[in-house]
Amino acid sequence: MRRIGVAVVGAGFWGRNHARNLRELNETRLLAVCDKDEAKAKAVADLFGVDAYTDSNKMMKRQDIEAVTVCTWSTTLATEAMRALRLGKHVLVEKPMANNIHEAQKVIELAKAKHRYLMVGFLMRFIPGVQRIKQAVEKGEIGSVVYATARRVSQWPERIGDVGVVKDLAIHDIDITRYLLQEEPVEVYAKAGSFRHKKFEDHAQILITFRGRKTAYIEANWLTPYKIRKLTVTGSEAIVSLDYTTQEITMETAGQTLAPRYEVKEPLKLELQHFANCIMDDKEPITTGVDGLKALQIAESALKSARTGKAIKLKPL
Amino acid sequence: MRRIGVAVVGAGFWGRNHARNLRELNETRLLAVCDKDEAKAKAVADLFGVDAYTDSNKMMKRQDIEAVTVCTWSTTLATEAMRALRLGKHVLVEKPMANNIHEAQKVIELAKAKHRYLMVGFLMRFIPGVQRIKQAVEKGEIGSVVYATARRVSQWPERIGDVGVVKDLAIHDIDITRYLLQEEPVEVYAKAGSFRHKKFEDHAQILITFRGRKTAYIEANWLTPYKIRKLTVTGSEAIVSLDYTTQEITMETAGQTLAPRYEVKEPLKLELQHFANCIMDDKEPITTGVDGLKALQIAESALKSARTGKAIKLKPL
Amino acid sequence: MRRIGVAVVGAGFWGRNHARNLRELNETRLLAVCDKDEAKAKAVADLFGVDAYTDSNKMMKRQDIEAVTVCTWSTTLATEAMRALRLGKHVLVEKPMANNIHEAQKVIELAKAKHRYLMVGFLMRFIPGVQRIKQAVEKGEIGSVVYATARRVSQWPERIGDVGVVKDLAIHDIDITRYLLQEEPVEVYAKAGSFRHKKFEDHAQILITFRGRKTAYIEANWLTPYKIRKLTVTGSEAIVSLDYTTQEITMETAGQTLAPRYEVKEPLKLELQHFANCIMDDKEPITTGVDGLKALQIAESALKSARTGKAIKLKPL
Amino acid sequence: MRRIGVAVVGAGFWGRNHARNLRELNETRLLAVCDKDEAKAKAVADLFGVDAYTDSNKMMKRQDIEAVTVCTWSTTLATEAMRALRLGKHVLVEKPMANNIHEAQKVIELAKAKHRYLMVGFLMRFIPGVQRIKQAVEKGEIGSVVYATARRVSQWPERIGDVGVVKDLAIHDIDITRYLLQEEPVEVYAKAGSFRHKKFEDHAQILITFRGRKTAYIEANWLTPYKIRKLTVTGSEAIVSLDYTTQEITMETAGQTLAPRYEVKEPLKLELQHFANCIMDDKEPITTGVDGLKALQIAESALKSARTGKAIKLKPL
Secondary structure, three states, X not given: OOOEEEXXXXXXXXXXHHHHHHHHOOOEEEEEEEOOOHHHXXXXXXXXXXXXXXXXXXXXXXXXXOEEEEOOOHHHHHHHHHHHHHOOOEEEEEOOOOOOHHHHHHHHHHHHHHOOOEEEEOHXXXXXXXXXXXXXXXXXXXXXXXXXXXXXXXXXXXXXXXXXXXXHHHHXXXXXXXXXXXXXXXXXXXXXXXXXXXXXXXXXXXXXXXXXXXXXXXXXXXXXXOOXXXXXXXXXXXXXXXXXXOOEEEEEEOOEEEEEOOOOOXXXXXXXXXXXXXXHHOOOOOOEHHHHHHHHHHHHHHHHXXXXXXXXXOOOO | OOOEEEEEEOOOHHHHHHHXXXXXXXXXXXXXXXXXXXXXHHHHHHHHOOEEEOOHHHHHOOOOOOEEEEOOOHHHHHHHHHXXXXXXXXXXXXXXXXXXXHHHHHHHHHHHHHOOOEEEEOHHHHOHHHHHHHHHHHOOOOXXXXXXXXXXXXXXXXXXXXXXXXXXXXXXXXXXXXXXXXXXXXXXXXXXXXXXXXXXXXXXEEEEEEOOOOEEEEEEEOOOOOOEEEEEEEEOOOEEEEEOOOOEEEEEOOOEEEEEOOOOOOHHHHHHHHHHHHHHHOOOOOOEHHHHHHHHHHHHHHHHHHHHOOOEEOOOO | OOOEEEEEEOOOHHHHHHHHHHHHOOOEEEEEEEOOOHHHHHHHHHHHOOEEEOOHHHHHOOOOOOEEEEOOOHHXXXXXXXXXXXXXXXXXXXXXXXXXXXHHHHHHHHHHHHOOOEEEEOHHHHOHHHHHHHHHHHOOOOOOXXXXXXXXXXXXXXXXXXXXXXXXXXXXXXXXXHHHHOOOEEEEEEEEEOOOOOOOOOEEEEEEEEOOOOEEEEEEEOOOOOOEEEEEEEEOOOEEEEEOOOXXXXXXXXXXXXXXXXXXXXXXXXXXXHHHHHHHHOOOOOOEHHHHHHHHHHHHHHHHHHHHOOOEEOOOO | OOOEEEEEEOOOHHHHHHHHHHHHOOOEEEEEEEOOOHHHHHHHHHHHOOEEEOOHHHXXXXXXXXXXXXXXXXXXXXXXXXXXXXXXXXXXXEOOOOOOHHHHHHHHHHHHHHOOOEEEEOHXXXXXXXXXXXXXXXXXXXXXXXXXXXXXXXXXXXXXXXXXXXXXXHHHHHHHHHHHHOOOEEEEEEEXXXXXXXXXXXXXXXXXXXXXXXXXXXXXXXXOOOOEEEXXXXXXXXXXXXXXXXXXXXXXXXXXXXXXXXXXXXXXHHHHHHHHHHHHHOOOOOOEHHHHHHHHHHHHHHHHHHHHOOOEEOOOO
């Protein structure tokens, strides 16, 4: 089997995880790791026996690199993604993909112009339980979907990021509820604020309304004493719940509670494998640039709603 | 010990429960039961060996009746409560207390003018676990409260009521979150609608914002396949959850999950006992007419928000 | 529908429960209650508006009494059962049925000679979850049964009985494992002793071996800090567990955990209804005198094993 | 800090795990791996960049090797342990340590004669939850211990071993219950047999009695549809349960259920670290050769009891 030559931009926590999985997968060949911080770049590159770079432009010029995964800080994701696209690479960019909608749109256009695949790293979609819920929704196993609720809360994160809790945490559930409810959101109302964090919001409660009256409610914060990552989809025939941490799902109907047993899998491995397979088989990834753009629009509207105290209508993009 | 002579207006499901408890309590003496439907009135009265009436006015003229509990349909609660107050009785009126804010205010004023106690039947407050959570909040055991979420969903109710899911179900959680968060709500945003019910909304998602930025999110519906009644209060130090059905609570902190074991108690018995004790000891009940009024205001604002698609500011009452 | 006229012998905790259910059932007519303690007899009789007796012989001579339920202390169960049989009544006798095997055999013979039904009050069989497990075993849903384990432990009982924990608690699980494993026990090994109780054993661990090599392990005590009543049946294809207290069952297979939702039912009501139906339809009860006898044999063998430190072979009865 | 030079004998599943941990620990320096199967030895040695041997004798002659961990098949554990001891190495030998009591005694004597540490790989003791339970028992948090029950069951194991379920699985719980109950066992009664396996028993139920009347009941099999590894210790004041798989513990008292939150740790890492620390600090390991010997005696007595149908008294060793 052919292997896709891949390089990783950003050698922090997630960059290291990308590198490890790209090395272990049969579908990919890890070729290089880049980070502005030379020590970091070298540390990760050495661990996996590949080349280290501090200049991503230089690295990306290598012809054996077909694809790049971008794991830098939120504020430079779009810049690095565009650099890679310009050099003809396929790109997997971490969420939230860009600093704003405008920038996200430019990345999407560039990918289109260059005929390269652009995938956004919505990791949650690759958890087997999410796929099981998706299937349950599509097959009508849960009846008519009424709403979804998601809870993604934790203690203060060790690393202080360059975005708040909406673009860092809630964006996962924004994407997942769009994905599972299979409708476009039309309105967002949110409350967000900062109890402890100086620069960014540290808690947010977001109520999204979809075209067909379904709703999604998302809680995200960095205030609660321990980590909870849960999703519930309520339908007329069943209530399906997922614990993202244990990957366990339960399906509750009028007659029973059922918990299928799954092999726990590392979603990042499945995500990177999917990315490689899309390139090899020439097919669109399941999390596209447009998914990233729409999630970003909802995240920004949530922040705007929290600032203005008003419900925000979502313009079609 | 002196016993308070009590009569029950309304001999439906709840009226019968009131009558049974009033008969069993040491603090009360059940004297009479009234219902427009003579058969219903007689059935309940016979069961407990008391007098049956079809005319509440006639019943309430009895001098031995000191207090009345009103368990009629929602639309006649205020009328019956006012009738009892006019005749000098203390009144426990079921939620939602009145058809609208204006009517609720009139009931409150009448109670004040007549120097009689007016209690609203917010049953949930009398569940031991709610009192335990209240205590945890007050003692700071859960740190700073961030928000509360409540879920009160069930299958289609057998009896079609004369109000929708907001005034029938959500009103409980409106009251409980006000009670536990210890702040006044300032804004309500809600989505509600009807997937199956003809006359009234059958599902609602309500986001309430309190003065100090805390929020409460309430889900209520008659669409889900089985009954769930849950409450979660999230604080900076602990997350406290209550299952209203089993009366079990859990307190999750960074270090542990703790589930105190309680004796399951019938909240209605505790509520009626409290009502009797307030009369005997001449003290204000913990669920006053004003609590009923405020809950009604929030419920109506939620319905208005759902109709208009706007967040509704709450005027001080 | 014809109703069976029934009287209750013994007006303690269980006698009162029998009386209440016999009064509520459509299949039975409660006629009288008897207890040597006149106050007790009167209290229960008055509650349900029937006649009180202190002399069971006198009561049982009434012609309108067709059947008798015996809820006295363990040591007088057999005496009262035989008295009732001699007077031609059908008998439901509480476990442990008799003081010893010999006495139990005499009760069985008398019932046979008098052509009357003799049922032993193994209440657990009437819990819907036990019936569900029985069905699962019979249909092969759990594959080949390997063994069962049961745990019936609690704090010190308020009423000090006249038997130890083996005949009071473990006997339920002795009967249930016999019932579910569908084989006759051939050997019993047990440890039992008294950490706190003066007269009787307060804890016992019993390992029963059945003909086809299946085993059952039963833990019973009055030492543990709170009440647990659990049963697990392990098969080659599934593990089925029942919580007797909540009546919830779970079925765990390689692929899933499934918890059917049941309406909680009072097993005593179902037991008394079954007794009445057996008399009316002239059919053998599902818990016969022989079941009582065999459970007693195992209980006594367990106590003997604990005394002698040896495994006891069970002689066919 | 000085590092202990260690070699691993046996490059199967467990040998590979030993090697990985010995390489990662700061306390140890992995020097060599040995296996009769050259390919296996090389595979593991290459993975961690150390030397591969097929002759353990040759490997153990290296002066830089201070300690050896023995992870071979059960039947050769004692031989390899003695070879290492003779050459002056400290030894960590996997359970069940030896083929029989006699052999185990010889290993212990040799370690004593050579003044070398001999540790037996009872991995379970190193699970943080087991240490927490040990502490609870010692501090009297659970009151007087009444008994322990353990359940270690799973589907058919992929690798067919050279011992049955008693020496492969149950031996863990034999050691743990001895460790936690803090008394010496005096009697063993067991049932064991083979429903599917040809050569060895595939299920066993073992009831162990300790000097002070406490008991332990152990279920082990390779027949049940999925993996369960649980321990419950019942005391007069609390019931403590551990799920070995998730490492979660719960402590149930009359008043509450408490589940402390722990960081999940790899017990093998802690075990190997302990082994290295004992050598460095010149102190006895917490799982000695005598622990291995006693567990083996109980395991063999259980098998003998199952063969003979009798309870076996344990002779002091």
